[in-house]
Amino acid sequence: MKIPLFDMTRQYEKIREEVLETLDNIFKTGKVILGPHVKALEEELAEYAGTKYAIGVANGSDALFLSVRALNIGEGDYVITTPYTFFATASCITRNGAKPIFVDVEEKYYNMDLNKVEEILKNHPEREKIKAIIPVHLFGKTIDLERLQYFKEKYGVYIIEDGAQSIGSMWKGKKGFSVGDLSITSFFPTKNLGGYGDGGMVFTNNEELATRVRKLRVHGAAKKYYHDEVGFNSRLDEVQAAILRIKLKHLDEYIENRIKIAKKYDELFKAYKLEKYVEYPGVFEDKSHVYHQYVITLKKGNRDELREYLTEKGIGTSIYYPKGLHEQKCFEYLGYKKGDFPITEKATETTLALPIFPELTENEVEYIVESIKEYFNN
Ligand SMILES: Cc1ncc(COP(=O)(O)O)c(C=O)c1O
CATH class of the missing domain: 3.40.640.10 (Type I PLP-dependent aspartate aminotransferase-like (Major domain))
Structure with missing residues (x-):
């Protein structure tokens, strides 16, 4: 796939x-x-x-x-x-x-x-x-x-x-x-x-x-x-x-679909007992999250290795963001240094954005979470 x-x-x-x-x-x-x-x-x-x-x-x-x-x-x-x-x-x-x-x-x-x-x-x-x-x-x-x-x-x-x-x-x-x-x-x-x-x-x-x-x-x-x-x-x-x-004219329907997909991801992470490995957003009330991105945080394992594994399985992912802005070369003059923002820095190494767009199918979500399960169980 x-x-x-x-x-x-x-x-x-x-x-x-x-x-x-x-x-x-x-x-x-x-x-x-x-x-x-x-x-x-x-x-x-x-x-x-x-x-x-x-x-x-x-x-x-x-x-x-x-x-x-x-x-x-x-x-x-x-x-x-x-x-x-x-x-x-x-x-x-x-x-x-x-x-x-x-x-x-x-x-x-x-x-x-x-x-x-x-x-x-x-x-x-x-x-x-x-x-x-x-x-x-x-x-x-x-x-x-x-x-x-x-x-x-x-x-x-x-x-x-x-x-x-x-x-x-x-x-x-x-x-x-x-x-x-x-x-x-x-x-x-x-x-x-x-x-x-x-x-x-x-x-x-x-x-x-x-x-x-x-x-x-x-x-x-x-x-x-x-x-x-x-x-x-x-x-x-x-x-x-x-x-x-x-x-x-379709925006609300697009958002509803994104929320449905996010729910499906969450359900599967739970059903496959992946919660000890993966933290997921899990917010659905009142459109407080419209899931532009579905971003998980790895509690265990190596994010880059998981990403590679998913790439081999044909699954596109992305890293938002690989480097905090305080560590960007162009902002060196601001005087920040590594260690100043520990949560940001940890996130740059542990988060992974999974596919999400309104037309993504349930079968595809299943395949993605199954592949993540395979990675952790191997
Ligand atoms: C949080 C945030 N701010 C600003 C922008 C800039 O938007 P644009 O790419 O349309 O210039 C983006 C988009 O990439 C964004 O994600």
């Missing part, structure tokens, strides 16, 4: 006709930059997320970068974030001239440890320079939104929710993106709402911030060719917006 980590071709079969017809219509009108589909997607996604505004941009990394810029965070400022995330969560801070303060994650779900965040908010010697927190809803699991709201009110910091992996997720019935002064998502093809290329979106309830991001994405010009500030070229592509609108 061959099971890829992610396969977008199965989904394409189901929406192919609608996609081709829509693209044909776009090409016939010639409206390919910031056309009606971008505008419509912004309205539809703002409604889906429950925010007043949504602004389409070129990708999730830019969505973060423009959010930091819109809050006027730069030289001399600090932003708290996690070292166990995709690079863009931290580079959006340094690209704006500010410095990240990394905070270790908690075990199992690997979201930022909010107790440690509060310690920093209370005790940091340059507390007044900490302007924002960028929490990540890692792998699709929402972080505690009530606690973030409390940080905002008590410590007067901005929140930028990095929801690149978590569109549609909730915290105790409260939707993700509801606390962030700005929140973002990514439409990278593998994401739960993935395009056929790059794309991203910024969400906010603040009209002024929405206007600023809208301006920043077109070279800082509120009126074409009249530049209030130096902005960027970061527009969401019309073709991507049109495809995303088709997929958005």
Whole structure:
């Protein structure tokens, strides 16, 4: 059997006709930059997320970068974030001239440890320079939104929710993106709402911030060719917006399928008595986890060996992430060292992402878990 980590071709079969017809219509009108589909997607996604505004941009990394810029965070400022995330969560801070303060994650779900965040908010010697927190809803699991709201009110910091992996997720019935002064998502093809290329979106309830991001994405010009500030070229592509609108109609069903697949994995890990070897996420209430990734942690055995074994069995896997951001060469100047974030560092050696996408079949999940069982029983 061959099971890829992610396969977008199965989904394409189901929406192919609608996609081709829509693209044909776009090409016939010639409206390919910031056309009606971008505008419509912004309205539809703002409604889906429950925010007043949504602004389409070129990708999730830019969505973060423009959010930091819109809050006027730069030289001399600090932003708290996690070292166990995709690079863009931290580079959006340094690209704006500010410095990240990394905070270790908690075990199992690997979201930022909010107790440690509060310690920093209370005790940091340059507390007044900490302007924002960028929490990540890692792998699709929402972080505690009530606690973030409390940080905002008590410590007067901005929140930028990095929801690149978590569109549609909730915290105790409260939707993700509801606390962030700005929140973002990514439409990278593998994401739960993935395009056929790059794309991203910024969400906010603040009209002024929405206007600023809208301006920043077109070279800082509120009126074409009249530049209030130096902005960027970061527009969401019309073709991507049109495809995303088709997929958005199915997003809840895609998420339900991912949750079903995760449940199946969990059941099999239990049934095959693999719990002594494998820690799995196991969260299903209220879409608090939308399973962008199904990531297990090995309690015993060697992760890289298991990965090799699965590759031989035709099963695609991935490592998110093989190195903490505090250990990246480009961030050496921040002064962190190995040992600073033990949970992150352990996770880089013990976690493994298994295949998950809405069209993955039960038989395939069975084959994957059986193969893991074989590895441990050999
Ligand atoms: C947590 C996180 N933040 C930011 C991004 C950046 O998104 P993009 O790849 O669309 O630039 C990603 C996507 O890879 C991500 O996973």
